[in-house]
Amino acid sequence: MRKVILRHSHFIAPFNEIARDLRIQNKPLWLNQRDLLAPYTTEERDVETGRFEDVPNEPVEQIVYRDNLCFDKGYIDRFLNEAKRSRKARRAAFSKDNRAFMQHALPLATGYTQQGDLYLADLWYFPNGPTTDAEPLIIDFESREIGYYRIPEYMASEKGELTYQVPLRSLISIESWVHLHIADAIFGLFSRGARVENRINKDILFKLQVLWQALLEQKQVLSCSTLVKIGRNCTISPHAVIMGPTTIGDNVNIEAGVVIDNCIIGSNTTIAQGCQLMLSVVGDNNFLPFRASLYLTTLMENSMVAQNTCLQMCVIGRKTFIGAGNTFTDYNLLPAPIRALNGDGILAESNRPVLGGCVGHNCRIGSGLIIYPARTIESDVVLFASPERRVIAKNVMYEESDHHKLKNASTHQRLYPRAGEEPSSSW
DSSP: OEEEEEOOOOOOTTTEEEESSSSSSBBBBHHHHHHHHHHTEEEEEETTTTOGGSSSOOSEEEEEEEETTTEHHHHHHHHHHHHHHHTTEEEEEEEOHHIIIIIIIIITOOOOOTTTTTEEEEEEEEEEEESOOOOEEOOOOOOEEEEEEOOOOGGSSSSSTTTEEOOOSSSEESHHHHHIIIIIIIIIIHHHHHHHHHHHHHHHHHHHHHHHHHHHHHHOOSSSTTTEOOOOOOOOTTOEEESSSSSEEESOEEEEEEEEEOEEEOOTOOEOOTTTEEEEOTTTTTTEEOEEEEEEEEEEESSOOTOEEEESEEEETTTOEEEETTTEBBSSSSOOOOOEOTSOOOOOEEEEEEEOEESSSOOOOSSOOOOOTTOOOOOOOOEEBTTTTTOSOOOOOGGOOGGGGSSGGGGGOSSSOTTTTTOOOOO
């Protein structure tokens, strides 16, 4: 089968980078797509313009997709198997009954095409070359409600508001930093946990394997090696608590008092005493000093979160430093909807009652700042805590970076300019 990739050239704010190069589940999106489609495809074509009309009109079996789509194995396997079985041209579609799609994937997105009661994604299967009359193919996400069942009643204005619709299989168009958060945390780690739970409930042999491994290792069930995968040359304190499903890379150092629950930890990472990580993705070559905390947060590669900083529902870019004692708030004290940047770079309702912030690549954030919910800090920004600015109440652009005020501003290079701008050593 031929694989044809349509380019999505829009930069994702605040990273100033296209979606395919951003990391999801600690792997570049383009590599995730390649690995999942490798069993099906033997040839690859790129369409640099990103237009469907430029897909080679040749009578061969093809799968065509836009490179900002994030799909998991369960979804793409079901889509291709059902499309092949039908022997017709098919296009990925979602109905309004798909609660996970409507609640998480559709808000802030502009790349889906609405057709009646359906939403169409840029993913096609053609048995004999491209056509314009592909029939919609609906794949059920099999979502279930999981979330904050024990929160105080005053934090939820109506039943189910602070819950997630967690799918067993999923597809999402990455057009906003919020979609990165959804792909990593909700459609990624939350879904992985739901799939493991579903398998334990339905597969008696797998359940017995988990129980036997826990007895053999004299560990709690969720901490056994069937559910906690550890790479080579790792140093893990016996006083650390690690609960699965969790994946830990190579050369990782985890010190005493650390608590890890359903996370992905990249290689060459150090997690110091007392850190707490839950439903979070920590990339390669990261450092978390003592008492740093991550919850439903993505930390890309080569970054650091200093002591006593707590990140909840945040996305942090690569080569970024977050100083000690910073507070990323995630909840509006007044009942106002949280707005975030959508696929067109415009503030729109995020459909989330709680949501943290986002910091781009190559940023330096000083200590003691307070960041309001859903605020973004653009790549290459440096922020110092000062009497004039300790509260980040609006999105921060590169032109507002504090390093411009210094004589040695040129020592901080701009590595991630906006589309059409050139990298430079200073502004």
